[in-house]
Amino acid sequence: MTAPISEEGRLGAYLRSRRARLDPAALGYPVGRRRTPGLRREEVAQRANISPTWYTWLEQGRGGAPSADVLDRIARGLMLTEAEREHLFLIALGRAPDVRYRPVDEVTxxxxxxxxxxxxxxxxxxxxxxxxxxxxxxxxxxxxxxxxxxxxxxxxxxxxxxxxxxxxxxxxxxxxxxxxxxxxxxxxxxxxxxxxxxxxxxxxxxxxxxxxxxxxxxxxxxxxxxxxxxxxxxxxxxxxxxxxxxxxxxxxxxxxxxxxxxxxxxxxxxxxxxxxxxxxx
CATH class of the missing domain: 3.30.450.180 (Beta-Lactamase)
Known part of the structure; x- marks a missing residue:
């Protein structure tokens, strides 16, 4: 019987899946030889301006609960959509992010x-x-x-x-x-x-x-x-x-x-x- 995934495990799995979809070449990183698709962990950490060690821990489910500010930085580093950003907050903190007001001039x-x-x-x-x-x-x-x-x-x-x-x-x-x-x-x-x-x-x-x-x-x-x-x-x-x-x-x-x-x-x-x-x- 498969053991249930912990909240930390869900966060790590989600971060890995979002990291894997990013194209290194499109973001200016050398492609070289990469063992897995997407960016490396240290590249995401650099884009999010956080410690590579701590980001690695988050993916491994042992980094503790990150702050809202850190999650926002990770969301920008991973180029998450608004829906993906909200999902990230729900997994990590159990709540939606604070609303960010965006002025609107017209509708679709x-x-x-x-x-x-x-x-x-x-x-x-x-x-x-x-x-x-x-x-x-x-x-x-x-x-x-x-x-x-x-x-x-x-x-x-x-x-x-x-x-x-x-x-x-x-x-x-x-x-x-x-x-x-x-x-x-x-x-x-x-x-x-x-x-x-x-x-x-x-x-x-x-x-x-x-x-x-x-x-x-x-x-x-x-x-x-x-x-x-x-x-x-x-x-x-x-x-x-x-x-x-x-x-x-x-x-x-x-x-x-x-x-x-x-x-x-x-x-x-x-x-x-x-x-x-x-x-x-």
């Missing part, structure tokens, strides 16, 4: 296609700092025409506190604004965007006393979903149900989808979009 065509597949449900994708980076036609018609805004103003906070038309459309602006600020605080912290959050908060506090007041309350809310009533200038009262979804593999992105809550709202949204399409050259 595949994600845009997901938005476009919901023609009568306003939907958009936002970053951890709530910059809107993609949206569908329904979102532009019902919520905000993001394409008409400068890129730096396509931010949910800036729109909520700086756009009078959006403010007037809310059924209870103060309650909505409180929820938005509390949800933003949770999102940005979860994604590890502390520096970016601080910069945006300072700017928003200078622009809006209402935002500054709500931010000082330190409220936190889960941004999962809820109900929304909008007084649209053309379509009238719209009753919507919204849900927020994480984008798989992209912790810095979230998708918000607003579905009509009543048949009347669905008809009004459809008429609004059809009217906008008829006016488009």
């Amino acid at each position: 065509p595949r994600l845009q296609a997901v938005l476009d597949a919901m023609p009568f449900s306003p939907a958009f994708i936002k970053t951890a700092t709530w910059d809107v980076v993609a949206w569908n036609r329904a979102a532009a018609a019902v919520l905000t025409d993001y394409g008409a805004l400068p890129r730096e103003e396509r931010n949910v906070l800036r729109i909520m506190f700086g756009n009078e038309r959006v403010r007037a459309a809310q059924d209870d602006w103060w309650s909505v604004a409180r929820f938005v600020v509390a949800s933003f605080r949770a999102d940005a912290a979860r994604a590890g965007a502390s520096a970016e959050m601080t910069e945006l908060v300072e700017d928003m506090s200078r622009r809006s006393e209402a935002f500054a007041t709500l931010w000082r309350s330190d409220d936190v809310a889960a941004p999962g979903g809820g109900a929304k009533r909008l007084h649209h200038a053309e379509a009238g009262l719209l009753e919507l149900e919204f849900s927020t979804f994480a984008v798989d593999g992209r912790p810095e992105l979230a998708m918000a989808v607003y579905n009509p809550a009543t048949e009347e709202t669905a008809a009004r949204v459809r008429a609004l979009l059809e009217g906008a399409a008829s006016r488009t050259p």
Whole structure:
């Protein structure tokens, strides 16, 4: 009967498998005569800036638990993908690595296609700092025409506190604004965007006393979903149900989808979009 592999053994096996797939020639190392495929242990240690002896021990399952910093260095040295880096942390430390926030300016065509597949449900994708980076036609018609805004103003906070038309459309602006600020605080912290959050908060506090007041309350809310009533200038009262979804593999992105809550709202949204399409050259 085969003995179960220990956690140290799993870590060593994973490190060896990732090391074996690297091409020495492509990384500038002489090929020469190598007993096994991939890089040598001392070459990985050099790339990770750690002791060759300790790296050897890690592969042999006797190096002890490495720190998160060392694992990050090894991940870079082995050129691991984000998924592989996360797996490395789970094996070595029993937890996922701390989230590293990555600014995003646009989404893939595949994600845009997901938005476009919901023609009568306003939907958009936002970053951890709530910059809107993609949206569908329904979102532009019902919520905000993001394409008409400068890129730096396509931010949910800036729109909520700086756009009078959006403010007037809310059924209870103060309650909505409180929820938005509390949800933003949770999102940005979860994604590890502390520096970016601080910069945006300072700017928003200078622009809006209402935002500054709500931010000082330190409220936190889960941004999962809820109900929304909008007084649209053309379509009238719209009753919507919204849900927020994480984008798989992209912790810095979230998708918000607003579905009509009543048949009347669905008809009004459809008429609004059809009217906008008829006016488009």
